[in-house]
Amino acid sequence: MKIETLKQRLQKDRPMKSVTLRMPEDVVEELKEIAPLLGFSGYQPLIRAYIGQGLRQDLEKFEKINFLELIDSLKRQGVEETVINNALAEITQFIIGGVKK
Known part of the structure; x- marks a missing residue:
């Protein structure tokens, strides 16, 4: 995930x-029962968390697929x-290190 996207999501x-x-x-x-047990103020924030979690997993999966397709294309x-x-x-x-050239 891009840094700017991550910053926006944390606002x-x-x-x-x-x-x-x-x-x-x-x-x-x-x-409604489980939300407070997980530290949520209500069931709607819990639903948003569940949706966000699933969305991030799917986005990561598709980004990885695109990355692998790029590598295959470079090889071809x-x-x-x-x-x-x-x-x-x-x-x-x-x-990992945030090293820039």
Whole structure:
């Protein structure tokens, strides 16, 4: 995830949009029961947390797929494996250590 996107998601004053979601009554009651046990002020913040968690997992999965497709494309274009590996190592160092050239 990009740093700017992460910063935006951590802002508490993010704009909100109302949505209507139909759910079985028993599920809503269970959400109301478990929300305070998990430290949430109510069931709606818990629902937002569940949706956000699933969304982040799916986004990460698709970003990873795009990344792997890029590597495969570079290989098909004739880019040497050592060049790709060196680039991956450089990116990993940047992500881990925040090192810029």
